[in-house]
Amino acid sequence: MSTPQDELVEGVDWLRPLMEANGFEFSLGETGTGSGGTFATGQYRRGDRVLTFSVRYGLGMVEYKVGQSGITHEDFLRYSGAWGRHAYPNFGGTVQASFSALKQDLANHVQVFLSGTDAEFLAVVRARDAEPNKYKGFASLGGRR
Template identity: 30%
Template sequence: MNKEAHQKIIDQGRGFIDLVLEPHGFTYEVLDCGNSSGGYFTQAAFTRPDRRLTFSYRWAIGCAVYHCQGESTSHEALMEYLGVDRQSAYVWFDRSDPMSGFQSLAKDISAYLQSFLTGSADDFTKLIRECMENRKPNG
């Protein structure tokens, strides 16, 4: 994939997430982008003063992580903690479709993470901490 095609996917895909986050004061920013041995990549964030969602994109969206008041956790971990990992669109998205991950992440945020959108920073930080304290060990 060339740089222009990569950027087009990012621009189209982030539009799905913008629809959910912009009304709540989030703005989009690119943190890093470039070409490496695995191809073009982008690391970006949706931010507002008290919290942010970071993600990466190379061949599909990945590493979606929520940050608030110095705490952070992955989207997958939050879905598991909330007991909706089997219903999560993002956990099961079609990695062969470049838009699927963006659409799925936006759908999950709307359906399961109102606390990220409208809750207080203290309440969302509490959710992150509880999630991390109750994580199931891998394996």
């Protein structure tokens, strides 16, 4: 039976070509057992840009940071207008399928984090900060206002 750390390391193999091509380096983060079970975290970093993710029973929280400004994968997709065309989250699949889906999103919808300017990335964060509840409740189901 695979551990969350095994699953995370395998998942990193899906992301590695894309991330390394954009100058990011991987490091394993915290691993252990919490109230929700065994988990592992990891991150890709290039300078002050960091992609963090976790594995417990599946690929969990995915977050992007530039400097002190961060945004979850789901919020990035929603506030950048890519929600509805995304591959991750892909509920019900394997951890490896989730990492593959995340790689698709990185290549197709999150290029601004990989190779864009800080200003381009921060524009999405500012849009979220300006209307933090825009996609809460029923609006989070994907409908547009």
